[in-house]
Structures are given as C-alpha cells and as structure tokens.
Amino acid sequence: AEWGYSPTNGPDVWARLFPQAGGARQSPVDICTSIASSDSNLEMKKLTFAYESQSDLRILNTGHGWKVEAPQSGSRLEGGPLGEDIYQLEQFHCHWGETSAEGSEHTVDGRAYAGELHLVHWNTTKYQSFAEAAQHPDGLAVLGVFFDVGNESNDEIEKIVSTLSEIKFKGQFTDIPDVIDPTTFLPSGLGYWTYLGSLTTPPCNECVIWIVYKEPITVTEEQLVQFRCLSACSGEAEEFIVKNYRPPQPLGNRALRECNA
Numbered sequence: 001a002e003w004g005y006s007p008t009n010g011p012d013v014w015a016r017l018f019p020q021a022g023g024a025r026q027s028p029v030d031i032c033t034s035i036a037s038s039d040s041n042l043e044m045k046k047l048t049f050a051y052e053s054q055s056d057l058r059i060l061n062t063g064h065g066w067k068v069e070a071p072q073s074g075s076r077l078e079g080g081p082l083g084e085d086i087y088q089l090e091q092f093h094c095h096w097g098e099t100s101a102e103g104s105e106h107t108v109d110g111r112a113y114a115g116e117l118h119l120v121h122w123n124t125t126k127y128q129s130f131a132e133a134a135q136h137p138d139g140l141a142v143l144g145v146f147f148d149v150g151n152e153s154n155d156e157i158e159k160i161v162s163t164l165s166e167i168k169f170k171g172q173f174t175d176i177p178d179v180i181d182p183t184t185f186l187p188s189g190l191g192y193w194t195y196l197g198s199l200t201t202p203p204c205n206e207c208v209i210w211i212v213y214k215e216p217i218t219v220t221e222e223q224l225v226q227f228r229c230l231s232a233c234s235g236e237a238e239e240f241i242v243k244n245y246r247p248p249q250p251l252g253n254r255a256l257r258e259c260n261a
C-alpha cells in the first residue's frame with residue numbers, strides 16, 4: 001500500500017508500514033521558542049554554505065510533490081551544529097497545505113506557515129552515498145525555510161513553478177532551464193533553531209540534523225496554487241497533491257537549540 005497524506009494512508013498510519021515513524025526522534029516538531037536554549041558555541045561555529053548556481057537541474061514529480069535534484073559536485077554546508085563534517089546538497093523540495101493557513105511541517109509556538117522548503121544535504125566526510133548516510137544519526141542535514149504568503153512572488157520559486165506544467169503527473173521530470181542559486185532561497189536573517197530528528201516522510205529514518213530558519217521567505221498565493229495542481233498519479237486519474245505535510249511529532253527530551261546569527 002502506497003503511503004500518502006489521506007486518512008487511509010497518511011501520517012497517522014505510517015508507523016504500521018514504517019516502524020521508525022513511531023520512534024523517539026521524529027520530525028517535524030512544534031518549535032516552542034520559550035524552551036529553545038541559545039547556545040553560544042553555535043555562534044562560534046558559524047553555519048557556512050558554499051552554493052554554486054546551477055542550470056539544467058532536473059525537477060521531478062515524486063507523487064508526493066516536486067523535487068529538484070542537485071548535482072553531485074558543488075554546494076556544501078558546514079559549521080553550526082554540524083561539527084567538523086561537510087554536508088553536500090543532494091536535493092530540495094517543499095511541503096504545502098490545502099490552504100495557506102497550513103502547509104509547513106515544523107510549527108512555531110503552534111503556528112503553521114503556508115509551506116516549508118527543505119534543502120537536503122548528506123555527510124560526505126563520513127559516508128560514501130546519500131543512501132548510506134541516511135542509515136546514520138548524523139547522516140543528513142536539512143535546512144528548513146518557512147513560506148509566508150505575500151504580494152511579491154519569489155523569483156527563484158517562479159523558476160520552479162514555470163516547469164510544473166511539464167511534470168503534472170507522477171514520475172515525470174524535466175530540466176529547469178534557468179540558473180538556480182540555492183542561496184537565494186535563504187532568508188536575509190540567518191537565525192535558526194536546530195535539533196536532532198528524522199526524515200518527515202517514510203521511511204522516517206532518524207538520521208537528520210535539522211536546521212530551521214527563524215525568518216520566512218515570501219511566496220504568492222498563485223505560486224502555492226500551482227503546487228497544488230500537481231497530480232499524485234501517473235496518468236488519466238487525476239488526484240491533486242493538495243497537501244503533503246506531516247504534523248508535528250513529540251519533541252520528547254530532545255534539546256532544541258537556537259542560534260541568532
């Protein structure tokens with residue numbers, strides 16, 4: 001049975017098919033700002049990224065949303081909570097909801113944003129592949145960026161939106177002709193929260209160091225509407241991907257740290 005986001009195959013039943021989904025370090029979580037401990041040595045080891053601009057990146061419809069594959073070389077992330085290891089950009093995608101009142105995976109003091117972008121990186125210092133890294137507690141680092149709805153459309157997101165008509169159905173892919181610079185997805189304020197968690201979709205491996213930026217970026221309602229026109233099926237039958245976010249999971253006794261860059 002294929003997992004998804006409907007009542008019969010959604011987050012509430014994932015643990016039946018994917019045991020890790022019921023674990024103690026699951027993501028996303030509600031970020032309770034009052035318990036976030038500001039950690040001075042995070043400030044010491046500033047989070048640094050070196051993102052290259054790339055053209056002809058491949059975007060595909062995964063059936064759960066769109067995903068842009070990043071080339072093996074190039075974009076890297078290090079510092080902050082990542083210790084001495086270097087993490088390389090593997091892909092990015094985003095999550096959204098049926099309306100703009102919901103859609104983010106992480107919430108902040110119970111508040112959901114209209115969506116959330118995930119820049120997915122893997123630890124190339126310790127592991128030989130993304131798949132191998134996803135089997136280890138420090139294997140992945142995902143940057144989360146919240147979407148707020150506003151009047152200015154986000155030019156970088158528009159480059160993604162302009163390709164969606166070509167990947168309407170699950171399994172379809174195309175190359176994005178424009179040059180994409182992942183740095184442009186990041187907010188101007190670089191303060192973030194960080195904690196140890198998991199993939200937010202099955203198999204929900206507990207392998208992610210999460211870094212969630214405090215400041216949202218702005219997208220338009222029209223851009224979100226375009227996301228919801230993607231089909232979860234490979235053809236004829238049309239079942240739109242109207243939502244693809246997992247609700248917050250228990251933080252348990254995990255530390256939630258913040259860094260005000």
Ligand SMILES: NS(=O)(=O)c1ccc(CCNC(=O)Nc2ccc(Cl)cc2)cc1
Pocket residue numbers: 062064065066067091093094095118120142198199200201202244
């Ligand atoms: N939501 S995450 O960053 O924790 C996450 C990162 C990587 C994986 C493994 C590869 N699978 C994947 O990328 N699946 C996917 C793609 C697009 C959307 Cl919209 C939803 C799910 C799963 C979850």
Ligand SMILES: [Zn+2]
Pocket residue numbers: 093094095118200
């Ligand atoms: Zn994601």
